[in-house]
Amino acid sequence: MLLNETFWENRYKTNETGWDLGQVSPPLKAYIDQLTDTDVNILIPGGGNSYEAAYLFEQGFKNVYVIDLSEIPLQNLQNRISNFPSEQLIHGNFFDLDQTFDLILEQTFFCAIHPTLRAKYVLKMTDLLGEKGKLVGLLFDARLNDDHPPFGGSKExxxxxxxxxxxxxxxxxxxxxxxxxxxxxxxxxxxxGNS
Incomplete structure (x- = not known):
């Protein structure tokens, strides 16, 4: 199974979006609510309909970027928040991104990519995060699917x-x-940094 743009576009077109909570994930909302610097550069990879991006933007965070392989959720976000900067909605592959961020919010993306890409994901995160940059979010702590996303895992x-x-x-x-x-x-x- 190729987890490419066509795969994800079809999931949106057929409304097979079980990962979509329809709201800001409560743990991420709690984290966002304690952030004070609204100038930080934030990335949400594989952001989908990105309720977190919308919430951040509504709280005054203007440097919020979303990247997704599918154009549909990016358009959905633009339709919901018409003044969200379109240049910060990136239709593309996370692994091709060439920018630096202070904070990256993880919400189901790690568990949506094929497990063979997990080591590459971690290395890409080290490239995308500036000095003292943080990666924050949620990972599934459960054995899920072997042949299609979401792919689970464990803390270890x-x-x-x-x-x-x-x-x-x-x-x-x-x-x-x-x-x-x-x-x-x-x-x-x-x-x-691992020190």
Whole structure:
């Protein structure tokens, strides 16, 4: 199965978007609510309909970028927030992105890409994050699917990828997941550099 643009476009066209919460993920909202510097450059990779991007923008964060392989969710976000800067909605492949960010928010993207790309994902994150940049978000803490996304995993597996490249600030079971994901999510915050 090729997890390419056509695959994701078809998921949106057929409304097979089980990952879409229809709202800001509560753990990410709680994290966003304690941010004070509205000038930070933020990336949401594989952002989908990006309720987090909309929420950030509405809270005064103007340097919010979303990248997705599918143009449909990017257009959905633009339709919901007409003044969201279109140049910050990037239709493309995360692995081709060439910018630097202070903060990257992870919401189901890591578990949507094929597990064979996880090491490449971590290395790409080290390229995209500036000095002291942070990667924050949610990972599925459950064995899910072997042949299609979402692909799950465990804290031990994730640490094996992140620990050589990042300082692990937190990677713990999420206490404030939405009901359908209770007990199945890890909240994590890692910082550029592993010292």
């Amino acid at each position: 597996e994730y640490l094996s990828y992140f620990k050589p490249h990042f300082k692990i600030d937190i990677m713990e079971s999420c206490y404030n997941s939405i009901e359908s994901r209770q007990g199945k999510e890890l909240f994590f915050k890692v910082q550029h």
